[in-house]
Amino acid sequence: MKQGPGCSSVGYGATQEIGPFIVDTDGRVIKFNNFSWNKEANMLFLESPIGVGFSYSNTSTDYKNIGDEFTANDAYFFLHKWFVMFPSYRTRSFYIAGESYAGKYVPELADLIYDNNKDPSLYIELNGILLGNPETNDAEDWRGIVDYAWSHAIVSDETYKIIIESCDFKSNDTWSSEICSQGVDEVLKQYHEIDIYSLYTPVCIRDTAASDDRSMLQVMMKRTSNMIPRIMGGFDPCLDDYAKAFYNRLDVQKALHVSDGHHLKNWSICNMTIYNNWTGSKPSVLPIYKKLIAAGVRIWVYSGDTDGRVPVLSTRYSISTLGLPITKTWRPWYHEKQVSGWFQEYKGLTFATFRGAGHAVPCFKPSSSLAFFSSFLLGETPPSSR
Amino acid sequence: MKQGPGCSSVGYGATQEIGPFIVDTDGRVIKFNNFSWNKEANMLFLESPIGVGFSYSNTSTDYKNIGDEFTANDAYFFLHKWFVMFPSYRTRSFYIAGESYAGKYVPELADLIYDNNKDPSLYIELNGILLGNPETNDAEDWRGIVDYAWSHAIVSDETYKIIIESCDFKSNDTWSSEICSQGVDEVLKQYHEIDIYSLYTPVCIRDTAASDDRSMLQVMMKRTSNMIPRIMGGFDPCLDDYAKAFYNRLDVQKALHVSDGHHLKNWSICNMTIYNNWTGSKPSVLPIYKKLIAAGVRIWVYSGDTDGRVPVLSTRYSISTLGLPITKTWRPWYHEKQVSGWFQEYKGLTFATFRGAGHAVPCFKPSSSLAFFSSFLLGETPPSSR
Numbered sequence: 001m002k003q004g005p006g007c008s009s010v011g012y013g014a015t016q017e018i019g020p021f022i023v024d025t026d027g028r029v030i031k032f033n034n035f036s037w038n039k040e041a042n043m044l045f046l047e048s049p050i051g052v053g054f055s056y057s058n059t060s061t062d063y064k065n066i067g068d069e070f071t072a073n074d075a076y077f078f079l080h081k082w083f084v085m086f087p088s089y090r091t092r093s094f095y096i097a098g099e100s101y102a103g104k105y106v107p108e109l110a111d112l113i114y115d116n117n118k119d120p121s122l123y124i125e126l127n128g129i130l131l132g133n134p135e136t137n138d139a140e141d142w143r144g145i146v147d148y149a150w151s152h153a154i155v156s157d158e159t160y161k162i163i164i165e166s167c168d169f170k171s172n173d174t175w176s177s178e179i180c181s182q183g184v185d186e187v188l189k190q191y192h193e194i195d196i197y198s199l200y201t202p203v204c205i206r207d208t209a210a211s212d213d214r215s216m217l218q219v220m221m222k223r224t225s226n227m228i229p230r231i232m233g234g235f236d237p238c239l240d241d242y243a244k245a246f247y248n249r250l251d252v253q254k255a256l257h258v259s260d261g262h263h264l265k266n267w268s269i270c271n272m273t274i275y276n277n278w279t280g281s282k283p284s285v286l287p288i289y290k291k292l293i294a295a296g297v298r299i300w301v302y303s304g305d306t307d308g309r310v311p312v313l314s315t316r317y318s319i320s321t322l323g324l325p326i327t328k329t330w331r332p333w334y335h336e337k338q339v340s341g342w343f344q345e346y347k348g349l350t351f352a353t354f355r356g357a358g359h360a361v362p363c364f365k366p367s368s369s370l371a372f373f374s375s376f377l378l379g380e381t382p383p384s385s386r
Numbered sequence: 387m388k389q390g391p392g393c394s395s396v397g398y399g400a401t402q403e404i405g406p407f408i409v410d411t412d413g414r415v416i417k418f419n420n421f422s423w424n425k426e427a428n429m430l431f432l433e434s435p436i437g438v439g440f441s442y443s444n445t446s447t448d449y450k451n452i453g454d455e456f457t458a459n460d461a462y463f464f465l466h467k468w469f470v471m472f473p474s475y476r477t478r479s480f481y482i483a484g485e486s487y488a489g490k491y492v493p494e495l496a497d498l499i500y501d502n503n504k505d506p507s508l509y510i511e512l513n514g515i516l517l518g519n520p521e522t523n524d525a526e527d528w529r530g531i532v533d534y535a536w537s538h539a540i541v542s543d544e545t546y547k548i549i550i551e552s553c554d555f556k557s558n559d560t561w562s563s564e565i566c567s568q569g570v571d572e573v574l575k576q577y578h579e580i581d582i583y584s585l586y587t588p589v590c591i592r593d594t595a596a597s598d599d600r601s602m603l604q605v606m607m608k609r610t611s612n613m614i615p616r617i618m619g620g621f622d623p624c625l626d627d628y629a630k631a632f633y634n635r636l637d638v639q640k641a642l643h644v645s646d647g648h649h650l651k652n653w654s655i656c657n658m659t660i661y662n663n664w665t666g667s668k669p670s671v672l673p674i675y676k677k678l679i680a681a682g683v684r685i686w687v688y689s690g691d692t693d694g695r696v697p698v699l700s701t702r703y704s705i706s707t708l709g710l711p712i713t714k715t716w717r718p719w720y721h722e723k724q725v726s727g728w729f730q731e732y733k734g735l736t737f738a739t740f741r742g743a744g745h746a747v748p749c750f751k752p753s754s755s756l757a758f759f760s761s762f763l764l765g766e767t768p769p770s771s772r
Contacts, residue, residue: 151537153691153698153739156716156730157706193718194725200586200692200742202724305539306586312539320543330542332579338588339580344542353539356586 005071005101005281006274008053011243011267013099014045017362018369025236027245035366040374041095044082048075048105051271053247054258067280072108079113080122093127095377100310100359103134104281107288114295128298130376133310133359136318137284142169142184144314149187152199154308159186195237196308198358204237239363240269286322293324293348300350300376304357304364305341312353319351333382335368343382352382391457391487391667392660394439397629397653399485400431403748404755411622413631421752426760427481430468434461434491437657439633440644453666458494465499466508479513481763486696486745489520490667493674500681514684516762519696519745522704523670528555528570530700535573538585540694545572581623582694584744590623625749626655672708679710679734686736686762690743690750691727698739705737719768721754729768738768 015023018037021030037043047053049071050062057063062070083090098106106129116122135141146167150160163183167174175181195203246252247267253259292299301319303312328345333352341353352372357364375382401409404423407416423429433439435457436448443449448456469476484492492515502508521527532553536546549569553560561567581589632638633653639645678685687705689698714731719738727739738758743750761768 147537151533151699153689153702153728156728157702158712159716190716190718190728194741205723303539313537316539316543326544330545330576332576337591342539342542342576355580 005049005066005278006052006272007101007270008268009045009047010053011240011247011269012360015243015246016239017360018043018373019045023239023242023246025238025242027242028249030246033366035362035370037362037370037373039370040377042089042092046075046078048078049274050074051274054253054256054265054267066274067278068104068108068282069280071105072112075105075109076112076116079109079124083124090124092125093377094125095128095130096126097130097132097373099132099134099361101135103131103136103310104285106131106134107285107292108282110292110297111288114292114297126297128300128376128379129292130373131299131301132361133303133307134301134315135310136315137286137321138281139169139283140317140321141310141314142167142174144311144317145308146184146187148308148311148313149190151313152308154190154194154199155187159183163187191308195358197360198237198364199306199308200356201358202237204241206238206241236363244269286318289322289349298350298376298379299348300352302341302352302354302361302372304354304359304361306356306364307359309359315351319346319349322346322349324349328381331384333372333384334386335365335371335383337386340365340368340372340382343384345381350376350381391435391452391664392438392658393487393656394654395431395433396439397626397633397655398746401629401632402625403746404429404759405431409625409628409632411624411628413628414635416632419752421748421756423748423756423759425756426763428475428478432461432464434464435660436460437660440639440642440651440653452660453664454490454494454668455666457491458498461491461495462498462502465495465510469510476510478511479763480511481514481516482512483516483518483759485518485520485747487521489517489522489696490671492517492520493671493678494668496678496683497674500678500683512683514686514762514765515678516759517685517687518747519689519693520687520701521696522701523672523707525555525669526703526707527696527700528553528560530697530703531694532570532573534694534697534699535576537699538694540576540580540585541573545569549573577694581744583746584623584750585692585694586742587744588623590627592624592627622749630655672704675708675735684736684762684765685734686738688727688738688740688747688758690740690745690747692742692750693745695745701737705732705735708732708735710735714767717770719758719770720772721757721769723772726751726754726758726768729770731767736767 013019015021015030018033018035020033020036020038022033024031047055049066050057051066096106096110110126110129113124113126117124117126146160146163149155150157162179166177166183167180168177195201244267248264250259250261250264253265253267254261259265289299301315303310303315305312324346326344327347328343330342330344332339332341333343334340339355341355341357343350343352345351354361354365354368354372362369372382399405401407401416404419404421406419406422406424408419410417433441435452436443437452482492482496496512496515499510499512503510503512532546532549535541536543548565552563552569553566554563581587630653634650636645636647636650639651639653640647645651675685687701689696689701691698710732712730713733714729716728716730718725718727719729720726725741727741727743729736729738731737740747740751740754740758743755748755758768
């Protein structure tokens, strides 16, 4: 479970979404998560790449090479060493799950595992990958952002018309069009006023003392970058603040063995230096999808449908370009007698939505996302009756 | 404030949305509404046409003539008599507000008032009309329903493609295309599983004893009809049930002077006979908009943006066809430090959205809808800073 680039899997995934403990609203303690995904599987949360969370490298040049490829190699290296250390897990089924920018990381790591599996001494039983609101294909992702913003009444008809007429997202040089750039900037400007990761929930209103966090929110999404950390994702819009407070406690850092208990390390939920200096982002991981599907690796993609950052439209556009045969047509899936979302099954890929969930789906729909995770592990269709 | 056709302004508007008392969850009592619109203005709730709620006519042929024109004439006749009875109100500013199918009623009544105002003895000081998620223009309304359903991930890309390629909503004979009809039926089929009036809230799960209500939900929207009552609109999805229970109490009926206290009248929130037999629905009231704008009558239109029944896209398409000059471009408006929605001002018309609100906006956003109503009465731009 990884996010980013530059954002903490521990701060987000483990502490806000699917871990056994969730940070409490006081930012001082953690509380049990009744819908932790480790009810269904053993979980590893990986801070990746170096520099995220409390992770670091003593080799300063490492930081100059950070990008998709470096991250995949580093994560693979970790995994290999971990299986050497815990050989009893080597024969178990192995899955990788991720959300947001991990839409790039996860297939890239899976690709590396698949290639290295030719060496029996390195074999990992990779059975599937699970992707939530994943960045997938830059051109389709941007088109989805714009279409979604318009259809969800974030921008005017006039702004939308300008973008449609002036932006070629499939171009390598989209932003050289000044008119296109201004149009997309107008979209992002509107999104700065609400939570792009959850359109219909309030934003966290902080007191003025924490106004630097507010400015962090303002810079979160720039047209000139394809890579954006997820800030402010939860239904409680202040979850990030609680996590930040929690991991910046001396007693917590000491208990985690990341500090000697005397010197506080400054923990951020996202490392903005990594985010700003990211290089070597693959414009599309769809070729990897094709390779993994051919290899029989199960691919499930899900989408919280009230997220404006990696909208359900982006994901549908991306999947559509794969041209996979449909094996089970669009229909609702249910949890606790309500429609949890819709799903469609393709040969080799299952796509599902979570109705009314933002970017970090388990924050919004903890119970149904656990049920969905269970279906994924079993390779079963999600419940399709009320 | 009126809805329908065939639905009760008292059961919806007064008892669930903007009246001084809202029906409580036990269906036995009413409770204070802290955000009642009568904090800002004197309110009349009109059951219209005859047969809605407890209203009736002793002339049985009346029921054969029910339609838009009959309703406007009847409402006008009521108003005239009411002003004769309460002459002190005649010099006050007068506004008409309505939602849903009242998007037809309200302009039609305003049109009649405007025409009759040439007779000084009939003069009513009509200053403005306020329309929430209004049906406006059938062709644009249907196109909006379909585009909205697709962009909100209610239907598949495949279904959407079929509709786009086969449906001509501007035709008088849209449903003669079997392929188009099947496509739109597929949209409606998906909506039967959730609350079309509020995409992201749960539906009311009733026990089996009340299963006839469930079948009412199933018939609520038919492609072959342009006129649909609003069933199940509130954030508490069972509000309709509470209202139904409340108005079917003998003591309540006696207190309202609609029953002698011995014989219970069967009260329904929507009269399905009226709904099913409606004739003479105007396909568009946009010509009336033009007339009223030229006459200086203030027109404000708002749209809860999570409603699939009269979606924000439908309303934007309709307004767009008017081609009015924009006087204030698209921007957020705020309430209690959060973005309440967006608005755009045109010469003669203001359009605003309510972020995260379903069809019956005041159910979902009571406080901000009262603030918005206040802006409307004052003719002031809604608050445009946090």
